[in-house]
Amino acid sequence: MLLDLRYLFHATVDIENFQKLLKTNLSKSTNTTYPYYNILKLKANHYRISLALAGFSKNNVEILLEDNILIIRSISVDIDNNEYLYKGIAKRSFQKKFHLAENVKVDNAFFENGLLNIDLLQYELKKKMIMKINIKSNN
Numbered sequence: 001m002l003l004d005l006r007y008l009f010h011a012t013v014d015i016e017n018f019q020k021l022l023k024t025n026l027s028k029s030t031n032t033t034y035p036y037y038n039i040l041k042l043k044a045n046h047y048r049i050s051l052a053l054a055g056f057s058k059n060n061v062e063i064l065l066e067d068n069i070l071i072i073r074s075i076s077v078d079i080d081n082n083e084y085l086y087k088g089i090a091k092r093s094f095q096k097k098f099h100l101a102e103n104v105k106v107d108n109a110f111f112e113n114g115l116l117n118i119d120l121l122q123y124e125l126k127k128k129m130i131m132k133i134n135i136k137s138n139n
Helices: 015-026
Strands: 002-004 037-043 046-052 061-066 069-074 095-099 104-112 115-122
Touching (some): 061 104, 069 115
Antiparallel strands (some): 037 046, 104 115
């Protein structure tokens, strides 16, 4: 699932844009909703994506950033030979993709209480310089 988060990282975030973003990106046909996740706004320019990954450890998960696309995926799932009477905790392979804006970088990633937390930091883009080019005559 490709989730475009660019609208979240403008100077101001209003509820209408956020709801439009969710309707647009989450209504597209997706293969799975696993794993479930939250997107939190911690401070003015600090966000967190939290994925519910019960049973996973940092050795089972890989986080990549490629062309402003944040990719979180399982890299290996241990074969479980236990005999379950009921198995309600899913531990299957997955891949989630989030499209980040140009001015957003991954600040930190950590596991806490079964959640993989990925902190994002928005920074101001440097203004593009305008340079005047002098035209020389061929005389």
